[in-house]
Amino acid sequence: MPPPLKSDEVKEEEEINDDDDDNSSVFLSLNPITNSSGSAFIQLGDGRTTTKIFVSVFGPKKTTSRAQDERVSKLRGTLDVSVTLASFAFKSLESSSRNIKDVEMDLTEKLTKCLRGVVVLESFPKAVVEVRCAIADANGDELRGLVLATSSALMHARVEVRDILCACTAVIEEDGEVRLVEDYTNTNDAKSKSSKNSGGRKKTSSARKAVGAVTVAYMPRVKKVTNILSVGRWGNANNLKKAEELAMQGCEEVAEVIKAAF
Template sequence: MAGKASTTTPSTYSPSPNQRKRPPLFKDGDLDWVRPDGRGFHQCRPAFFRTGAVNAAAGSAYAEFGNTKVIVSVFGPRESKKAMMYSDIGRLNCNVSYTTFASAVRGQVSDQKESSSMLHKALEGAIRLETFPKTTVDVFALVLESGGSDFPVVISCASLALADAGIMLYDLVAAVSVSCLGPNLVIDPISEEESYQDGSLVITCMPSRYEVTQLTITGEWSSARINEAMQLCLDACSKLGKVMRSCLKEAASASEEP
């Protein structure tokens, strides 16, 4: 029987400002440029999480970051159909899909096969696979609405769903992305910003262990710019991890109530 669902209020997790002086992010012609949703360049969208979103699943979670809405269901551990012989570790299967109405432009969504593979890579290192030998855990992520930074939201939501299912983890996995727009770095970009980006960087990590499980970079980056973007993402992941743990604590408290 599924426990009581837990709902958290939207929480911000923006990285702390670097105290060292940095060269200005703006060129003369960019001084009046503002992000479409009014956020600062280094300000993340409020993060909303809720566990226990799907009663039929072993664990589940719903995440909403601005217009990006994701729901993840976890099933298992259950007997692996592919395991022809005994294995000392379990298997992890991941599937990412989009609703037909996820994007305003039909067909304008990420490669679902590639996203599924990347989700597997991002999560596998955080799961204690030896705790469920010869069995499989299935993770099904559905993007209800594509509002930008979809993949990082999918990863964070999937991690929370695994924890809700009682799967043993070394740590939760949080993910944050940064887009390079001309001379500016913008964190947690929305769809409009992603469509104009010169490059992107996505980090998935285990915040408590300060371990990166996956790093994806597209476009051309200087070493200094990559370092700045990585620090922004890692700091934001640390803050996001606290929001995720808070959601789990509230779920545990709700399940203990009579």
């Protein structure tokens, strides 16, 4: 089973500011990498426990002959996604045993799945759009960060997309409470430090322990879900449904904020 890539402490507030704002739990900026067609930087959380991701988009440009041989259709373009982790992205000792390559491949696959159906591939036949993600700091919820940053970078590069793709994570706690997780730096500072990136294993030391988490990638205005990734124990189907709905609501709010930035 692939290791789940969320911490149980996530946050719900979304803020997009041009300046650094210490109070924001999500910080998103556009165009940090100026020689790309479009790029975005996202930081989830603040203080010492953050997830920082850079995404740059190149193209649409002509395909290399290698790619052409393999998989390029004449009518559609190709989306070439890759995720790389910085060697210093995991800080805790516990995570050093994780194979970085495995995590990269796993995240690449998940992100590709989320983006499927979002990019209008027919708009750039025989060309390729390269999405390059670099995770500088991995402290949980990477997939959500990747989706938000990639979606912004694609729009910034003026690649045709069906909607603003957003992602939100909802968790279920031991006592059965389902919530969009709060800012983990505020609530679980001490615990998150000790437990972050423990290979996705559910933490035992956390006071507000989550036993399951679901990340939903959702296009709020077209009203289509592109990916649901659920891990852990949910008790019954209703809990999962509730969590998913909560996450979708969160996505709608996030989309409004991102929309304002464009």
